[in-house]
Amino acid sequence: ETGVTQTPRHLVMGMTNKKSLKCEQHLGHNAMYWYKQSAKKPLELMFVYNFKEQTENNSVPSRFSPECPNSSHLFLHLHTLQPEDSALYLCASSQGDRTSTDTQYFGPGTRLTVL
Amino acid sequence: QKEVEQDPGPLSVPEGAIVSLNCTYSNSAFQYFMWYRQYSRKGPELLMYTYSSGNKEDGRFTAQVDKSSKYISLFIRDSQPSDSATYLCAMKSSSNYKLTFGKGTLLTVNP
Numbered sequence: 001e002t003g004v005t006q007t008p009r010h011l012v013m014g015m016t017n018k019k020s021l022k023c024e025q026h027l028g029h030n031a032m033y034w035y036k037q038s039a040k041k042p043l044e045l046m047f048v049y050n051f052k053e054q055t056e057n058n059s060v061p062s063r064f065s066p067e068c069p070n071s072s073h074l075f076l077h078l079h080t081l082q083p084e085d086s087a088l089y090l091c092a093s094s095q096g097d098r099t100s101t102d103t104q105y106f107g108p109g110t111r112l113t114v115l
Numbered sequence: 116q117k118e119v120e121q122d123p124g125p126l127s128v129p130e131g132a133i134v135s136l137n138c139t140y141s142n143s144a145f146q147y148f149m150w151y152r153q154y155s156r157k158g159p160e161l162l163m164y165t166y167s168s169g170n171k172e173d174g175r176f177t178a179q180v181d182k183s184s185k186y187i188s189l190f191i192r193d194s195q196p197s198d199s200a201t202y203l204c205a206m207k208s209s210s211n212y213k214l215t216f217g218k219g220t221l222l223t224v225n226p
Contacts, residue, residue, distance in 0.1 A: 004158070006158075031212065040123060040218060041218060042119065042215075042216040042217055042218050042219075043159075043203070043205075043214075043216040045213065045214070048212070048213075050212075056213070090158055090159070092158075094212065096212070101164075102212055103149075103161055103164065104161075104212075104214060105160075105161070106151075106158030106159045106160065107158050108156070108157050108158045109157075109158050111156075
């Protein structure tokens with residue numbers, strides 16, 4: 001596997017379910033990100049981890065709970081979601097050195113549908 | 116006023132056309148400008164990266180930044196059906212990892 005991988009690629013869940021999204025990066029990066037992409041809206045940054053420490057929580061509802069056990073893996077735990085949470089959830093990684101050339105590389109995303 | 120404005124299209128052009136994609140922004144602190152391409156059912160991939168004002172060329176793609184007008188463009192020459200995708204502009208200020216994205220423009224190049 002190369003780059004940034006995400007599983008599952010598609011997920012349908014009810015509002016009372018609990019599920020988790022997984023992201024893995026094979027680039028040796030230190031920073032990982034969760035974004036939400038909804039139709040007709042810009043990408044919304046949700047969480048940032050740098051060297052396993054959460055450095056940004058962009059006022060995300062508590063029904064989304066991130067976990068970063070190491071620099072290569074990132075999870076997004078979901079519970080009691082709402083239909084408006086249906087979207088494409090993208091994971092990204094970067095070197096995390098905050099230099100001008102710190103480029104983010106994206107995974108293919110998980111298409112989430114909440115019924 | 117939104118930080119980054121991008122016309123979502125859709126934009127449909129014939130093969131071989133020159134395509135012009137644009138974004139405007141309001142935050143004068145933005146110094147680094149990117150264009151990402153996103154194919155259907157895929158994540159965004161970095162296409163072009165420019166710093167401050169000026170032009171940057173890479174094959175059929177040219178990125179242009181006009182900081183005085185707070186306006187950036189991506190030109191695609193000799194467009195191909197394989198260029199059909201959503202193009203996202205993104206930008207950030209100096210030494211800040213946080214990217215601000217436009218909504219994306221859906222481009223279709225018809226053979």
